[in-house]
Amino acid sequence: MLGTVAVLRTCPVRVGGQLDESQAYFHRLFWTFPPCIEAFCHCKPLVSIDGTHLYGKYGGTLLVAIAQDGNSNILPVAFALVEGENAESWSFFLSHLRQHVTPQPGLLVISDRHNGIKAALEALDGGWLPPAAYRAFCIRHVVANFALTFKGKDARRLLVNAAYAKTEVEFDY
Known part of the structure; x- marks a missing residue:
């Protein structure tokens, strides 16, 4: 699709302790689509992020960012295939998410309490x-x-x- 953002990271292959620069293997991939980027501009100013482990021949982790429109419908906005959930892979994903999909200030990020997410969000240069x-x-x-x-x-x-209460009265109830 024209305008699709895909950022591929590879690593060189080691053969007998030596780097073989003529070959590389897959390390990480971030991608998003133009309709997702455009639609996010019309969504609530929040993004939910999470990862899920992939099982089978290749393994790894799929990282996903989703948004909600005004009717609380879910919109997937960005994806990444990474080696696992760690600070480096979350930083890779979140930096490209910020650059390509969510540049606006004041955004709310909803996530679990994973230490890799915490480190990536607290990085001084991460935005x-x-x-x-x-x-x-x-x-x-x-x-x-x-x-x-x-x-x-x-x-x-x-x-x-209590968590879903929208007013103090609902919370107290």
Whole structure:
């Protein structure tokens, strides 16, 4: 598709301890599509990021950024194939996300509490520090961690209701 952004990173192959510059292997790939970039301009100023492990012959991790439109419909906006969830792979993904999809200030980033995400978002040169961007934790992950300690469904329900409250009255209720 014309205008698609694809950033490929490769690494040289080592043969017997020597670098063979004539060959390279896949290391990381970031991509996004023009309709995703354009649509993000019309979405809420937030992006949710997460990764999922890939199983099978090649393995690795798929990183994804999604947004929401005004009707809370989900829009995938960017993707990356990386070796795993670590600070370097998240930095690779988030730097290209910022450059190609989300350049506007004041963006909210929703994620789990992964240390690689934390390190990438807190990097001084990453463009993700306030006031350029703010971070919040995904309530689904918070509730899952909460449920490990507090087994009752009532406590979990109260936490979710409080997290989704839009007013102080709803929160207090």
